[in-house]
Amino acid sequence: MTVPSSHLLILAAILFSIGVAGFFLRRNVIVVLMCIELMLNAANLSFLAASRMHSLDTPGGRIDLQGPIFAIFVIVVAAVEAAVGLALVIALYRRKQTVSLDDVVDLKD
Amino acid sequence: MSAWLHLFTLELAVVAIALLVLLWDAFAPAAGRAVGWTTALLLGGVFAASFFVDGRGTVPHGVFVRDEWVVFHERLFLAAGILGVLGSIDWLATRTPKRQAEYYALLLFSLAGMMLLAGARDWILLVTCFELMSMPLYVLCAYGKQDGPASEPKLAAEAGLKLFITGAASSGLTLFGLALVVGMTGTTHVGGIGANPAPLTIVGMLFVLAGFGFKVGAVPFHMWVPDTYQGAPTPFVAFLSVAPKAAGLATLAIVLLGGWSADSSVWLPVLLVLAGASMVVGNLFALPQTDARRLLGFSGVAQIGYALLALGAMSRGGLAMTLFFVATYVFTNLGVFFVLHAAAEEGGGHSLARIAGLSRRSPWLGGALLVFLLSLAGIPFVAGFWAKLFVFMEAWNAGLVGLVVLGVALAVIGLYYYLTVARSTYMADGDRTTPVPTGFALRAAILVCLIFVVGLGLWPRPLVEAADRAAAGIVSGR
Amino acid sequence: MVIESPLLAFLIVAFAVAGSMLVGAKLLRVRAKHSSPLKPTTYECGESPAGPAWVRFHARYYVVALFFVVFDIEAAFLFPWALVVREAGTAGLVAVFSFVAVLMVGWLWAVKKGALRWQ
Numbered sequence: 073m074t075v076p077s078s079h080l081l082i083l084a085a086i087l088f089s090i091g092v093a094g095f096f097l098r099r100n101v102i103v104v105l106m107c108i109e110l111m112l113n114a115a116n117l118s119f120l121a122a123s124r125m126h127s128l129d130t131p132g133g134r135i136d137l138q139g140p141i142f143a144i145f146v147i148v149v150a151a152v153e154a155a156v157g158l159a160l161v162i163a164l165y166r167r168k169q170t171v172s173l174d175d176v177v178d179l180k181d
Numbered sequence: 182m183s184a185w186l187h188l189f190t191l192e193l194a195v196v197a198i199a200l201l202v203l204l205w206d207a208f209a210p211a212a213g214r215a216v217g218w219t220t221a222l223l224l225g226g227v228f229a230a231s232f233f234v235d236g237r238g239t240v241p242h243g244v245f246v247r248d249e250w251v252v253f254h255e256r257l258f259l260a261a262g263i264l265g266v267l268g269s270i271d272w273l274a275t276r277t278p279k280r281q282a283e284y285y286a287l288l289l290f291s292l293a294g295m296m297l298l299a300g301a302r303d304w305i306l307l308v309t310c311f312e313l314m315s316m317p318l319y320v321l322c323a324y325g326k327q328d329g330p331a332s333e334p335k336l337a338a339e340a341g342l343k344l345f346i347t348g349a350a351s352s353g354l355t356l357f358g359l360a361l362v363v364g365m366t367g368t369t370h371v372g373g374i375g376a377n378p379a380p381l382t383i384v385g386m387l388f389v390l391a392g393f394g395f396k397v398g399a400v401p402f403h404m405w406v407p408d409t410y411q412g413a414p415t416p417f418v419a420f421l422s423v424a425p426k427a428a429g430l431a432t433l434a435i436v437l438l439g440g441w442s443a444d445s446s447v448w449l450p451v452l453l454v455l456a457g458a459s460m461v462v463g464n465l466f467a468l469p470q471t472d473a474r475r476l477l478g479f480s481g482v483a484q485i486g487y488a489l490l491a492l493g494a495m496s497r498g499g500l501a502m503t504l505f506f507v508a509t510y511v512f513t514n515l516g517v518f519f520v521l522h523a524a525a526e527e528g529g530g531h532s533l534a535r536i537a538g539l540s541r542r543s544p545w546l547g548g549a550l551l552v553f554l555l556s557l558a559g560i561p562f563v564a565g566f567w568a569k570l571f572v573f574m575e576a577w578n579a580g581l582v583g584l585v586v587l588g589v590a591l592a593v594i595g596l597y598y599y600l601t602v603a604r605s606t607y608m609a610d611g612d613r614t615t616p617v618p619t620g621f622a623l624r625a626a627i628l629v630c631l632i633f634v635v636g637l638g639l640w641p642r643p644l645v646e647a648a649d650r651a652a653a654g655i656v657s658g659r
Numbered sequence: 660m661v662i663e664s665p666l667l668a669f670l671i672v673a674f675a676v677a678g679s680m681l682v683g684a685k686l687l688r689v690r691a692k693h694s695s696p697l698k699p700t701t702y703e704c705g706e707s708p709a710g711p712a713w714v715r716f717h718a719r720y721y722v723v724a725l726f727f728v729v730f731d732i733e734a735a736f737l738f739p740w741a742l743v744v745r746e747a748g749t750a751g752l753v754a755v756f757s758f759v760a761v762l763m764v765g766w767l768w769a770v771k772k773g774a775l776r777w778q
Binding site: 081084088089091095101104105108112114115116118119120121123125126134136137139141142145146148149152153158159160161163164166167176177179180 | 304305309312316319320323326335336338339340341343344345346349350352353354356357359360361363364367369407408411412441471580
């Protein structure tokens with residue numbers, strides 16, 4: 073009795089949808105950053121799920137490593153995004169004393 | 182190992198310069214213009230070396246291919262990088278003398294990412310290079326967060342955040358799409374997209390395309406462009422408005438024309454809609470702008486539309502003309518932003534009123550701005566004219582008649598707002614009459630842009646031929 | 660009754676445990692008078708909480724966290740390499756060391772710029 077890989081893919085799709093929905097609906101920059109991280113982690117989960125699917129399907133025990141390797145690089149992207157994003161939030165907070173996207177409206181037509 | 186390491190000579194050199202700048206700043210901080218000039222000269226050395234280093238070849242497993250396509254892009258990015266550094270030297274030395282090194286180092290890292298990007302044929306390398314290019318740009322965008330005139334709100338942090346949020350979300354989109362594509366096809370090679378034309382692969386690829394659309398600033402993913410251009414430091418915007426766009430278009434070409442050409446019936450309509458929408462929205466929204474940088478932001482969206490149109494021709498000639506278009510755009514747009522920077526520097530502010538009477542104060546700057554604007558508008562005989570003409574010709578030959586007619590009509594509208602700007606520099610009276618003070622480096626950067634724009638207008642053939650050779654690396658045949 | 664699906668069994672057990680805890684707490688709780696001034700405090704016995712729970716952390720923790728993340732990610736690359744260090748050979752060694760060297764230059768720059776000075 074194992075969880076089928078397709079369930080993992082569906083879970084990843086749900087996670088991604090939550091991330092996208094939060095990205096568009098939430099106004100707090102920190103929460104928006106977390107939603108972006110959620111999107112990236114959904115990508116990671118699908119990489120791993122797909123890799124597991126290929127590994128189980130392949131006779132002879134050959135393990136598909138492309139997914140895990142890609143996932144490590146996605147983790148790097150996520151970490152760098154967190155670092156840069158939080159630094160930008162701090163810079164913005166020092167200037168405007170807010171982390172709400174509704175108050176970040178100096179640039180518009 | 183070293184059997185293929187020589188393929189990366191130029192990229193490694195750029196990274197080495199970045200590390201050198203960081204170490205220099207760590208152990209012997211220099212506040213003057215020395216760091217900037219050293220960076221520019223070393224980059225110039227790398228550019229010169231690109232004509233002597235003959236590294237053509239393929240890394241094992243076809244992860245990275247170095248051919249004429251890569252060489253063309255390396256030189257283009259290096260030229261943009263050199264000019265970007267030159268244009269920033271004076272500004273950095275006067276405004277933030279103690280924090281110069283990080284600016285140059287970040288710009289160089291971004292440059293290394295772009296240069297590698299052109300040769301990447303594997304999704305992992307492609308995505309990593311794309312992020313290596315993008316991340317420093319987010320930081321640089323907010324670099325001048327204390328900078329700007331006292332009377333206006335400091336906008337750089339907000340501009341950086343907006344660029345970052347759209348950029349990060351588009352990375353998420355791209356990566357999730359890639360997870361589907363790689364999962365369905367079972368290979369990370371870009372050429373393997375067509376291996377399994379399942380619906381999920383196509384959905385994944387559309388996610389990937391949307392992610393890249395954000396990065397090049399095509400409609401409907403263009404919201405960040407005018408905001409970022411207005412808020413970020415102008416010398417950096419000059420670089421941001423050209424090099425990453427060129428890199429994004431190169432990526433689109435690698436992915437669409439190189440990897441996924443078999444299923445062009447899927448993506449070609451999407452691409453053409455993006456191209457048409459970018460031309461329409463960019464040109465129409467540029468009309469009412471009163472801030473010069475916002476105007477150029479929307480004009481940049483429109484120009485991306487023209488470039489995508491040539492990409493949509495799906496031929497070697499079309500791709501070559503995309504490259505030619507992008508190359509002329511690099512020099513033209515860098516020049517425009519540098520002149521705006523010079524005009525705004527002393528008093529700050531980039532409203533169109535700021536450049537009123539510019540040609541009377543500094544005839545040279547006014548003349549240069551006029552030439553750049555004419556090139557953006559596509560007037561004979563400066564570089565932009567040939568770029569637009571060739572793009573429209575290739576699109577026409579590919580049967581995209583409707584879009585070409587639309588593009589020509591919108592180019593006429595573009596003519597109006599570009600010439601409105603030019604008119605105010607010549608006709609209107611400004612509130613100042615003294616010459617605009619400019620540093621030597623900035624003048625040099627403007628002069629180089631001017632030489633290229635005029636030179637390519639008079640004699641476009643060498644660049645056209647180089648672009649054609651480069652395009653053969655992606656699209657074979659005629 | 661035999662439950663066929665393990666997922667269903669899992670859900671039933673999860674809801675049963677959570678529900679029984681809530682119901683049990685409701686039944687067993689000590690009924691205090693609502694007028695007691697201790698009632699709304701965080702802990703009804705023991706320490707009285709000092710200060711609000713939503714304190715602001717100083718931004719300097721951010722830099723420390725950042726350093727942690729950098730070396731955390733570095734480890735994520737070193738572990739796969741460590742598993743195949745013999746097969747990867749000299750090429751892998753050079754690649755990994757240049758990777759670490761780039762990180763070290765960045766770290767050195769940050770330290771020289773005072774990123775770790777706790778002032």
